[in-house]
Amino acid sequence: xAREERETETSAAAKVSSWPLFVxxxxxxxxxxxxxxxxxxxxxGLVLFAGSIAGILTEAGYTERPWxxxxxxxxxFVxxxxxxxxxxxxxxxxxxxxxxxxxxxxxLRGFSIVGAGIVALAASxxxxxxxxxxxxx
Amino acid sequence: MAGEQLALTVLMGVFLVGxxxxxxxxxxxxxxxxxVSGDAGYGDSTATSHKPSGLIRWLTTxxxxxxxxxxxxxxxxxxVWGGLAVMLMRVELTxxxxxxxxxxxxxxxxxxxxxxxxxxxxxxxxxxxFSNYFIPLLIGADDMAFPRINGIAFWLLPxxxxxxxxxxxLDPLTGGAVGAAETSWTMYTPLSAEQAxxxxxxMLLGLHLSGISATMGAxxxxxxxxxxRSPDVNWANLDIFSWTILTQSALILFAFPLLGxxxxxxxxxxxxxxxxxxxxxxxxxxxxxxxxxxGHPEVYILVLPPMGLVSWILPKFSGxxxxxxxxxxxxxxxxxVLSFGVWAxxxxxxxxxxxxxxxxxxxxxxxxxxxxxxxFNWIATMWxxxxxxxxxxxxxIGFVANFVIGGITGVFLAAIPVNLVLHxxxxxVGHFHWIVMGMIAFAGFGxxxxxxxxxxxxxxxxxxxxxxxxxxxxxxAVTFFAMLLLGYLGxxxxxxxxxxxxxxxxxxxxxxxxxxxxxGAFIIMLGQLIWVWNLTQSYLEGPVVEDEDPxxxxxxxxxxxxxxxxxxxxxxxxxxxxxxxxDGSGEPSDD
Ligand code: HEM
Ligand SMILES: [Cu+2]
Numbered sequence: 070x071a072r073e074e075r076e077t078e079t080s081a082a083a084k085v086s087s088w089p090l091f092v093x094x095x096x097x098x099x100x101x102x103x104x105x106x107x108x109x110x111x112x113x114g115l116v117l118f119a120g121s122i123a124g125i126l127t128e129a130g131y132t133e134r135p136w137x138x139x140x141x142x143x144x145x146f147v148x149x150x151x152x153x154x155x156x157x158x159x160x161x162x163x164x165x166x167x168x169x170x171x172x173x174x175x176x177l178r179g180f181s182i183v184g185a186g187i188v189a190l191a192a193s194x195x196x197x198x199x200x201x202x203x204x205x206x
Numbered sequence: 207m208a209g210e211q212l213a214l215t216v217l218m219g220v221f222l223v224g225x226x227x228x229x230x231x232x233x234x235x236x237x238x239x240x241x242v243s244g245d246a247g248y249g250d251s252t253a254t255s256h257k258p259s260g261l262i263r264w265l266t267t268x269x270x271x272x273x274x275x276x277x278x279x280x281x282x283x284x285x286v287w288g289g290l291a292v293m294l295m296r297v298e299l300t301x302x303x304x305x306x307x308x309x310x311x312x313x314x315x316x317x318x319x320x321x322x323x324x325x326x327x328x329x330x331x332x333x334x335x336f337s338n339y340f341i342p343l344l345i346g347a348d349d350m351a352f353p354r355i356n357g358i359a360f361w362l363l364p365x366x367x368x369x370x371x372x373x374x375x376l377d378p379l380t381g382g383a384v385g386a387a388e389t390s391w392t393m394y395t396p397l398s399a400e401q402a403x404x405x406x407x408x409m410l411l412g413l414h415l416s417g418i419s420a421t422m423g424a425x426x427x428x429x430x431x432x433x434x435r436s437p438d439v440n441w442a443n444l445d446i447f448s449w450t451i452l453t454q455s456a457l458i459l460f461a462f463p464l465l466g467x468x469x470x471x472x473x474x475x476x477x478x479x480x481x482x483x484x485x486x487x488x489x490x491x492x493x494x495x496x497x498x499x500x501g502h503p504e505v506y507i508l509v510l511p512p513m514g515l516v517s518w519i520l521p522k523f524s525g526x527x528x529x530x531x532x533x534x535x536x537x538x539x540x541x542x543v544l545s546f547g548v549w550a551x552x553x554x555x556x557x558x559x560x561x562x563x564x565x566x567x568x569x570x571x572x573x574x575x576x577x578x579x580x581x582f583n584w585i586a587t588m589w590x591x592x593x594x595x596x597x598x599x600x601x602x603i604g605f606v607a608n609f610v611i612g613g614i615t616g617v618f619l620a621a622i623p624v625n626l627v628l629h630x631x632x633x634x635v636g637h638f639h640w641i642v643m644g645m646i647a648f649a650g651f652g653x654x655x656x657x658x659x660x661x662x663x664x665x666x667x668x669x670x671x672x673x674x675x676x677x678x679x680x681x682x683a684v685t686f687f688a689m690l691l692l693g694y695l696g697x698x699x700x701x702x703x704x705x706x707x708x709x710x711x712x713x714x715x716x717x718x719x720x721x722x723x724x725x726g727a728f729i730i731m732l733g734q735l736i737w738v739w740n741l742t743q744s745y746l747e748g749p750v751v752e753d754e755d756p757x758x759x760x761x762x763x764x765x766x767x768x769x770x771x772x773x774x775x776x777x778x779x780x781x782x783x784x785x786x787x788x789d790g791s792g793e794p795s796d797d
Binding site (some may be wrong): 074084085086087088090091092093094096097098101104105107108109111112113116117120124125128129144156175194 | 211214215217218219221222225226228229239257258263265266267349353354355356358359360361362365366369404407408411414415418473477478479565622
């Protein structure tokens, strides 16, 4: 399969990658943040996780640029977060809106996952439109 | 609270910016490409590829050999932690009353940490150390199929350890609000669902990460062994260690995701108000089924690769080929399949349906057959052989001997009537320690000595290595025989104190046996101190190995691929010998 070949080729060329460490760290921090309800860790960890996944896939040659992966992952986070929120509030839009003011930790954890998705989305838009479009690219 | 979170957010932001900067700088590393791409040989590509130096090399490596070394160092650190925890427990148990540790809670915390650390942070990683370093060499692959996934799998482990141990660090910092988990490694509900301590959540998260790590590793090994073999390696001559790793990986693939799901369900019960394991919900027994459906395969996940190591090393010092190579493989596969059909032998006394019990008893007894096949094969390999009692060989022989006791005590436990008497006593603790310490750790030591020249380019001190073996074997026998006897006397497991009524058990004998076990534990510890000293000292100052065949394997026609590779390294390099220290950045080595 073409994909596999590409992966081995890159690895034979460079036996180093800075991404694995951060993928692991992002997942660990994000998990702790969500479960322990420490929102900054949840958002930061998940963003780091998504960013590193996008980075490692690009480095391994599975994708050309990282931004589409990042957009996809941000979508997953928003959806997952909303599911968590909805388990507590029900599906009506009004209920979800008013839950924004809630202090219930489950709702807040859901919103923190949504938040991570939004930050990642912003990063992917910025990356796609600024970095890649700029003269530096 | 809001202030704290705000501060943390800012910190997190700064951290992320830092990461981004760091990574963009490290992108330059990609410039490190091989200077010459020689012909396809393994040695050429690595000997000439340049790696960054110092700490950055170890943080960014995706080279299977480096990752193997990282796993090894990690496992050793975990072994020390788990060992120190148990020494405190053993000291506490020299008297019936509580008079060393602060409280029974401390004992429970240490017990939990010891078990989880030894199984998940020492056992699995020490095996991964060997498989990462040597499987690609043994099957003639350039590297693992997915080197980056290999890196991720390793880097999940340090956070896992920190989380699993977090309760101990956070206890003093939070004034006891977060403490060490006291669930024991089996994390039985309802206890584990109802203990409010956030330390339990951290521990569960850490365990979950270690499970993800093991699963990623398993996928990598399966793909590597299937697709990356060199053309002259086929299923009929694939080495026995790779066979056991392949089987182990398959077991991991079926068992660990299940543990992961069960852990998430437990976390949800604890934090998101679900009721999977609640008495009036899914029931606490559900946890036991899920846990042991993972848990029993887990014990074979831990023991099959060491069996492979012994099957690989033992013939080398017997001067004979492994007796019944095919049957050793068949028995490995048989154990792999059967291990999923025995889990309820851990639940005989939990009140499950007696007909279910009987069938689980039958399968559990059946699994003893392939186990015995292996034992007889090892003995037959040594039979009439030309045995050389080097340190690796001593550990292999000790392994076989310890398996006889560990395995047979297991067969007794699998018989329902015996089990009902001995369940939850020290007999069970004795049984599995003959295996986990007497086999898994012993095979690890044997393999470390056997491959020490390849990994470090140096030779260890043989006298110290043999002392390490004898002291460990004596220590194991003293400690774990005492535990079997304690079990016969009815001493229950998982207790910090044993000031019970003399009608339950003869207190004087129990006390004596506990003291014997503690003395044995100190003997084991002495052995390990010698081990650590020997390895460190030999790595730094040991004689450089110049012989490509340090074990004289050519004489008996057993010279194998990994030593061939070692030989190539010795030949091709003038400055970069393949040592642990050489960071490949071209610094002249000082030997
Ligand atoms: C010959 C095959 C074996 C049989 C028939 C067997 C049988 C058993 C049984 C019936 C128990 C439950 C005892 C009880 O709690 O009442 C048990 C416990 C245990 N066995 Fe084995 N065993 C075998 C091999 C192994 C191996 C190879 C390992 C490790 C690599 C192992 C590790 C354990 C552990 C860790 C426990 C204790 C679990 C706990 O914490 O409750 N056993 N064994
Ligand atoms: Cu079992």
